[in-house]
Amino acid sequence: MGGTTPVLDALALTVDALGKAVDRRGPQWSDAPAARAALDALRADAPGLAGLDPALDDLADACALDATDRHVVAVALLAETHPVAHLLTGLLAGAGGADLPTRALALELAGASVLDPAAHARFAPGAPLHRAGLLRVVAGGTFATARVGLRPRVVAHLLGRRDADDAVRGLLGEAVPADVDGYRDVAAALTAGEPLVWVHAPVGAAGTGLAVAACRELDVACVVVDLDRLPAPAGADGPDRATACEAVRAAQLEAVLGRSVLVLAGAHAVGPDLVRLADAGAVPVVAVGGTVWDPRWAPSLPPTVTAGRLTLAQRAQRWAAMTGPDVATPDVVSLRMTPEEIVKVGRRARTDAARDGRGVDVDDVRRTARRLGGVAGSRVRTQGTSATLDDLVLPEHTRGEVERLLAWARHRDDVLAQGDLHGKGGKGTGISALFSGSPGTGKTLAAHVVADTLGMDLFQVDLSSVVDKYIGETEKNLERVFGQAESLNAVLFFDEADALFGSRSAVTDAKDRYANQEVAYLLQRMEAAEGLTILATNLRGNLDPAFARRLHFMIHFPDPDVPTRRALWEHHLAQLPRTDPDDPVDVDLLAETVEVCGGDIRNVVLAATYDAVAAGVPLGMRHVRAGTLREVAKLGRRLTDPRW
CATH class of the missing domain: 3.40.50 (Rossmann fold)
Structure with missing residues (x-):
């Protein structure tokens, strides 16, 4: 090809042939002088245009283009990148000015005929040009008159730019x-x-x-x-x-x-x-x-x-590489993340810590990990707290069961890697637990502790947005909730679960039948669940007995005894910066005589703190006494001990 680019040879040959036709017709074709001038200018730029050839060759090889297809792409490339070539292809195509080449012109310049059926096949679905997606076609009246160019991303790539579209x-x-x-x-x-x-x-x-x-x-x-x-x-x-x-x-x-x-x-x-x-x-x-x-x-x-999951050892290795071995603690390694999520969270935690001029720590990782779970417009509430196991004041057996639940969640992937202990017979690989007990015994707090300890979001189901009066809509809404929680690896929390998971009853009318259908759906969906699901109820006996087999944990939160109440009072009072030394809080009196749950104790301390702050003095027993009497009265009870 005489050392010039194949494109220029094809264009020169075509314009030379058109020039001879112009000579035969004389001055009848008014665009002949402009076309000849454009060709001369394009030939003068040949050394610069030759630099496009290696990229064009590489693209043709990647897309399995033959010589004719390569010429078609080259013609389109010249029209896209060189203003004189744009003018020339427009004149040759009969546009009277600058324009993209038509299919007919592109094929002609490539040495093919638009009348050849094989030429049509080059632009058909399944052909290399079409499969590669390199061309953009500007619709014309016919196959021949449709104009062809290159997609902007292809032009940028051939010019050496590598940024994505x-x-x-x-x-x-x-x-x-x-x-x-x-x-x-x-x-x-x-x-x-x-x-x-x-x-x-x-x-x-x-x-x-x-x-x-x-x-x-x-x-x-x-x-x-x-x-x-x-x-x-x-x-x-x-x-x-x-x-x-x-x-x-x-x-x-x-x-x-x-x-x-x-x-x-x-x-x-x-x-x-x-x-x-x-x-x-x-x-x-x-x-x-x-x-x-x-x-x-x-x-x-x-x-x-x-796809399989990363084992704990693999996750530990990746966390150590991202954040250092000191941060790859069991709490961090137990975060059930994919490899790319580990990279994303680790990088963000490192950047945040570096901005504060310190090294990354476990709290940085857990705080950043929580940000993966937020979803706008969700039908459940995404709640983030900073609850830890230290915030749970429970009898030893109950606390031990909560810790066992956490251990199951941390080691689930290792258990799954050992065999099909989970998931046989259509069952899912999730973990489900029931928290039962009187109001205020710590069920909701324990759910938050589980989520926060595992670095997961807690999705607390909003029953008002799930339960629907129309037949079948409740099941659809619940499916969205389960699917959303599973896809985001969040803890799904049903508070007051007996409202949805109540016992099935004998069918006496259509309402009973549809209510039973909802419970039956929940039974099936719980069994197929892939995530961590927690149910909480004040009345365990109201749940359908069939749920017991679907539950891996049934943890009872008892009413606190005297030692537990003493620990609860001390725990909540310890949150205050100071108390009144002249009016010390009598924790023993409170623990022995006030038979209330942890939630009630929290309410008393909160009310007493407000009273003390309003009075501008440190909290003392007088404030706690007043708050206790109000809380007990609110519960419809009274204190009979003479010390009150």
């Missing part, structure tokens, strides 16, 4: 590999040429990390895109399907330009379209979804793999 930039994730069960299966499927592999990633599973590890095993690059970051329309549980599909197409182009495998997290958002999108694309897709593959999504079944 706006449609994808905010969805890009970090490629963090995880050597968990299943990654070699994904690598084998990719080696076999599968265009789509489905990875089912249950709550806490390292689905994305597994996909990245498979690409590392094959020594290929990958682009990680998270569709869960797409905004959801008001009232919807996920992104709009059309928007999600458009994001996938943009991600596929990004993977094409990077010669990469596309790892698509949150792929359940486009499940029904995945096979079509993968078949129409030029790169393999590893789709990571929170659900199993639904066979209704497509006539064919892709290879599927269920």
